[in-house]
Amino acid sequence: MYYDKLFKLMEWTVEKIESNRSRIELMLEKIDAASEADIDHAVEHVTSNFDFSIPGVPTLVGVLVEDFIDSIHARLDHKYVIAVNYPILPSVTLGLNYAQKRTNADIYIFASTLNSINVLGNIFDKYTRVLEVGELVGQAAGRAHCAQYQAEAGLFELGILPVPDQVIVSGWFCDQAAEADEMLSRIFGFEPLYLEGVMDWTWEENLDERIVHYDANSIKRVFNRIEELTGLVANAEDTNKGWQYFGTLANATVNLLDMNAKASRQIFSHADISLVYWSMFVAADLKHEEKVLGAVEKVIKAATERVEKGEGILPENSPKIYLGMRTICDVKNLKIIEEAGLHVTHIFMDAFTKYELMPPIIENPTPEIQATEFFFKRPGLSNAGNLYQYEADSMKQYNCDGAILSYLFNCRPWSLGAVMGKDYIEKTINKPVMIMEADFYDSRLYSPEQQKTRVESFAEVLKLNKEMEMMGFAE
Ligand code: SF4
Numbered sequence: 024m025y026y027d028k029l030f031k032l033m034e035w036t037v038e039k040i041e042s043n044r045s046r047i048e049l050m051l052e053k054i055d056a057a058s059e060a061d062i063d064h065a066v067e068h069v070t071s072n073f074d075f076s077i078p079g080v081p082t083l084v085g086v087l088v089e090d091f092i093d094s095i096h097a098r099l100d101h102k103y104v105i106a107v108n109y110p111i112l113p114s115v116t117l118g119l120n121y122a123q124k125r126t127n128a129d130i131y132i133f134a135s136t137l138n139s140i141n142v143l144g145n146i147f148d149k150y151t152r153v154l155e156v157g158e159l160v161g162q163a164a165g166r167a168h169c170a171q172y173q174a175e176a177g178l179f180e181l182g183i184l185p186v187p188d189q190v191i192v193s194g195w196f197c198d199q200a201a202e203a204d205e206m207l208s209r210i211f212g213f214e215p216l217y218l219e220g221v222m223d224w225t226w227e228e229n230l231d232e233r234i235v236h237y238d239a240n241s242i243k244r245v246f247n248r249i250e251e252l253t254g255l256v257a258n259a260e261d262t263n264k265g266w267q268y269f270g271t272l273a274n275a276t277v278n279l280l281d282m283n284a285k286a287s288r289q290i291f292s293h294a295d296i297s298l299v300y301w302s303m304f305v306a307a308d309l310k311h312e313e314k315v316l317g318a319v320e321k322v323i324k325a326a327t328e329r330v331e332k333g334e335g336i337l338p339e340n341s342p343k344i345y346l347g348m349r350t351i352c353d354v355k356n357l358k359i360i361e362e363a364g365l366h367v368t369h370i371f372m373d374a375f376t377k378y379e380l381m382p383p384i385i386e387n388p389t390p391e392i393q394a395t396e397f398f399f400k401r402p403g404l405s406n407a408g409n410l411y412q413y414e415a416d417s418m419k420q421y422n423c424d425g426a427i428l429s430y431l432f433n434c435r436p437w438s439l440g441a442v443m444g445k446d447y448i449e450k451t452i453n454k455p456v457m458i459m460e461a462d463f464y465d466s467r468l469y470s471p472e473q474q475k476t477r478v479e480s481f482a483e484v485l486k487l488n489k490e491m492e493m494m495g496f497a498e
Pocket residue numbers: 109110169170171197198199200433434435436437463
């Protein structure tokens with residue numbers, strides 16, 4: 024069939040394509056990509072975004088697509104459908120997935136919108152329609168609503184994703200997610216289960232244990248409600264397995280990033296590195312557990328070999344920069360930065376901080392308390408000021424020559440962060456910072472050509488600074 028070439032590229036076997044024909048075709052119809060021209064475009068688009076010659080990359084892309092197809096079929100395949108919405112990582116709810124796997128309960132628990140945004144944006148180039156439809160369903164542009172929730176509205180309205188029975192709504196850190204899902208729950212009729220969060224801790228001060236207990240209780244309440252509705256209970260072993268799986272993927276991501284940041288030249292494009300990072304989003308569907316772990320291992324092995332051989336995608340000693348945002352829907356702006364000759368060491372909250380690496384403050388924590396304390400230690404989730412401190416500290420750690428920060432035009436928490444972060448970095452570590460327009464979930468409002476010119480000028484400044492620094496060092 025006309026679409027086989029795309030699936031073969033992602034290392035789907037002929038037998039697997041054959042046995043999934045009706046599922047693939049339903050997906051292509053739903054996303055308006057059921058033609059040879061659409062598939063030719065998708066092949067061109069995805070191969071320009073990701074390097075399929077890196078071992079593990081085709082599998083990771085293939086898993087994103089398979090997970091997307093499964094999520095489209097969730098209502099047809101399962102009695103209950105439960106979605107977990109961002110900004111909360113699946114680590115908090117993975118225990119439920121292990122409980123489902125252990126009991127074989129007829130429930131599908133998934134990180135719905137994130138993977139759909141990624142697949143539609145970076146693989147099929149069919150994302151814009153979803154945002155536009157979402158804007159017609161109460162998530163209008165200019166009303167300060169997050170584009171992730173414009174996308175959720177569009178995905179439900181277009182019938183791409185089924186409306187779940189319950190949505191675990193993240194009230195942690197960001198109020199827009201909870202506000203938008205409250206509105207969408209009334210339009211589409213799902214039951215919102217709120218994680219209430221007061222994420223506020225200035226790192227140097229004592230951890231406010233009362234707040235941690237309050238937030239942890241909201242996880243407990245969500246789990247209790249799911250038990251009441253479906254009978255599903257995550258026991259201690261399920262929860263531990265969830266944290267272990269999440270921890271394995273998180274550590275693999277941090278190791279890969281650390282290796283790339285310390286190398287004398289950038290090893291892989293961050294588009295490819297992001298595939299390992301994104302594997303945490305599809306972690307909620309344990310169907311791909313072994314395949315994902317195997318592919319991640321291959322990517323890390325290939326990266327190690329490149330370091331040993333001194334290979335990479337940029338010349339040695341290119342200026343190193345910290346990038347303040349990882350766009351989920353479009354890796355093109357990453358490519359622009361790398362093509363300008365800048366070695367991107369780490370992105371947003373990639374690196375672990377000294378706070379995350381320290382032992383738990385609250386003794387004998389329940390799994391919910393452990394999860395909550397973990398998020399309080401993450402830069403930016405606990406307190407905006409902590410993010411700026413993390414940015415400056417991690418830039419020093421990786422010898423960065425500068426930074427590119429982005430204000431997110433659709434996001435209240437991060438719309439000002441770039442301006443304040445620039446001020447903090449320039450004052451504390453005296454490194455140049457450029458601010459670039461971008462958004463996690465919406466690439467319509469900036470032009471790659473315009474970004475390219477600005478990034479190239481910034482790269483020239485950093486290259487000159489670097490040459491002068493090296494000459495001074497030689498003297
Ligand atoms: S992008 Fe911003 S507004 Fe949207 S969920 Fe994330 S933090 Fe909240």
